[in-house]
Amino acid sequence: MDIDSTLARSNKPTSRKKLIIGLLIIGCGLIAFALQQWLAPHSLAASQLQITSVTQADFVVKIRGFGRLKSKHQRYLTNTDTAMVEAIHVYPGTRVSKDTVILSLVNPLQAQRLSVARLELARQKASVNEQIINQKSQLLERQANLTILKSDLESAQLRAEAESKLIEQGIVSSLDYKRSLLTVKQLEQRVDIEKQRLTQLADMHHERSKIQQELLSQFELNYQVQQQAFNDLQITAGIDGMLQALNVELGQNLTPGTRLAVVGSDTALKAELSIQQSEAEKIALNMPAKVNTFSAGESSEVLAKVTRIDPIVSDGRVMIELDLTGTLPANARPDLSIEGYVISHIIPNALTINLPIKAQANSNAMLFKLNPTTHLAHPTKIEFGTLSDNKIQLLSGAKVGEQLIISDLSKWQHLATIKIEQESL
Template sequence: MDLDSTLKPSNKPNQRRKLIIAALIVSIIIMIWLVQSWLAPTTIPASQLQIASVTQVDFVVKVKGFGRLKSKYQRYLTNTDVAMVEAIHVYPGTRVSKDTVIISLVNPLQAQRLSVARLELARQQASFSEQKINQKSQLLEREANLTLLQSELESAQLRSEAESQLIEQGIVSSLDYKRSLLTVKQLKQRVEIEQKRLVQLAQMHLQRSKVQQELLRQFELNYKVQQQAFDDLKITAGIDGMLQELNVELGQNLTPGTRLAVVGSDSALKAELSIKQSDAEKIALNMPARVNTFSNSKQGEVTAKVTRIDPIVSDGRVMIELDLIGELPANARPDLSIEGHVISNVIANALTIKLPQKAKAHSKAMLFKLNPNTHLAAPINIEFGTLSDNKIQLLDGATVGEQLIISDLSKWQHLATIKIEQESL
């Protein structure tokens, strides 16, 4: 047995001590590194962030929507009688005037009715003319009789006046003189009766003429109705504009009231915008608006005002109607797709900023405020107000000129600060 090796002290405790000391040193180094890492701010490149400045302006609150231009005036073309489509002269998309013939219809019965009405009118006009001639002849005959009686009366008066002077001389007997006076009296009565008969005859003729004229007007009206019905077989536009719809085909048999076509004005237009139901309560009649027709020219926008708000909600949206006030862009036409907005309010001297990501109107959120000198950003609480376009109102938490990071930094909100790394030139 090797007594030296047995009695020699063991080195294991020293080695263990050294290992423990080394482990402590490594742990301290790691803890120091972790503390330094925790205290050092997180660095984010500026190119990955959106930074906006707080401004103070008159904040225009807009309610946006999309829709189409519509004709301000439209005319639905229909037929009034049974007919067949004989010819189609104009097709949709064509500009028309009010006298442009779009469709020609045919109805043989209507042509026959018009011919009968024309013949009846001509017969009635001839009868009326004949009656006027007969009445004139009867009046002339009565006037002749009256003239003859008046002549006889004048002759009898002259005789009685002469006999009144000769009766004293005994040349004429009193009996003859009395007979002459009686004759004068009788002739006066006959003249008065004949005058009354003449007046009555004229009045009777006048009444008959009125009845005949009324009857003639009925025949004239019937003829005009039939003529209008015949003319209506030529379907005209009725207004200046554009043919928008054509709903019939050649040879098609039509019943009365069939919708044939639609003509709409192409210069007088209105706008229909579809907006969210939640925004509809912000809009009132006569509010100013703007409509964008996506024209390539600078005049692609036109001023307008709200004239109607549809009470019906469809798919969570409400339709509003705008009257276009300004000069229409060159590309404006019916059924053109548009977008627009209504100016529902203007908030004076409001603090605003470009809309941060995930921000909502009338809510609170945490944003990072950037110090441009130190390039450090610290989280602050912001209270938002009204939202419009891509801007939102700031009610509390920031002042004019401050810079806020509007990118989504929600995963860094637990940090006291973050460092914004500026790009080197």
């Protein structure tokens, strides 16, 4: 009998049992380690997260936009006749008064028309003066004739009166007396006729003078028109302010109505903000607003109010015009780039937090609420309300003082808990 072979066969089952037991122990350990890793909360460093606290205060709802300052008063300078740019006296950016000459234009035909109008006016004035002299002479002649007739009448009346006394004495015959009375009657009629002729002559002179004055007024008006057209060759600013644009070059030939330059007020300004169409629908006239001119070294925000809402939508935006009611900073000027906002309304005692990533107004989202004692964060359903700037209103899901993680943790929302690792000092 082979003892060694018998002992070998008897030890073989024992080795297998030990191997199986060892494998079971290792498997259980791996399972236990996996369960521990699965059940343990995932850890994130606090330095990698944005954590905000819920605050409560009056929530100012702002509608923001960007734009430029514009002149309240602008004047577009144009020419009224064909001309050529002879000289440029002022360039854009220069402050001007209403009498500042910006451009000098030249038009030889206009100078000729002015000379002709001046000559015609002078001739008409001479004709009027000549007529006045002739009329005075005619009136004097008529008045002299009337005076002579009146003198003759008085003589005839005296003669007739004397003969009336002498006829009774037989010194004067009745025939001579009757002739004297007839002479008086004829002279009285001639005096009346001469008075009528003098009155008619005066009336005729008056009507002629009116016609001549109307003709003179036409010549004067024509001369004034030509003089104004000549003066208009000197292009002046027209208002106090700043030359904002110059659209012509030296030597350029111009047609009537060419846009030459733009002058705008530099102290009386308004603001134009470009607002998204969806936000512009919330804006109404006279709403308070503020404009930021980004002035260095002083307050750059200026109080304003809404004065006009442009009905035209361009590229999904609407232009809002603001009247600047506050004191303008030193850097305020036409065409200055600005930012601003309109205060649409104020929500009293509103709960707000800093705007979470991907959050939208009037929506729901899952945010992790942080327990500052345990440093554990749990997903919580939050209901949002109004959005303004980088703040958003909370309608439900959190209370004042609670901390919420506003970083994007959407890939961890399946976890019940996240541990927030605080930095060690």
